[in-house]
Amino acid sequence: xxxxxxxxxxxxxxxxxxxxxxxxxxxxxxxxxxxxxxxxxxxxxxxxxxxxxxxxxxxxxxxxxxxxxxxxxxxxxxxxxxxxxxxxxxxxxxxxxxxx
Numbered sequence: 330x331x332x333x334x335x336x337x338x339x340x341x342x343x344x345x346x347x348x349x350x351x352x353x354x355x356x357x358x359x360x361x362x363x364x365x366x367x368x369x370x371x372x373x374x375x376x377x378x379x380x381x382x383x384x385x386x387x388x389x390x391x392x393x394x395x396x397x398x399x400x401x402x403x404x405x406x407x408x409x410x411x412x413x414x415x416x417x418x419x420x421x422x423x424x425x426x427x428x429x
Contacts, residue, residue, distance in 0.1 A: 358419030
């Protein structure tokens with residue numbers, strides 16, 4: 330069983346210097362030995378930009394033997410919805426400041 334604190338620390342370490350301007354929120358979760366990474370963006374990301382978050386998922390899964398890295402799931406969601414209205418599945422590891 331992966332502790333929530335350890336997962337958050339791993340995710341934050343993997344995020345260092347790897348957040349692009351278009352990213353609004355990032356949630357992380359482990360379910361049935363599968364790492365789920367949900368990246369909410371304001372626009373579609375290029376393949377190079379997506380690679381940053383695939384690498385992030387790889388860094389996190391590398392920290393835990395309990396995670397099956399062959400089944401890691403990174404999802405990119407383009408939305409301009411407010412934080413309070415999005416489906417918040419997992420632990421929030423990044424949220425961009427936004428003016429209202």
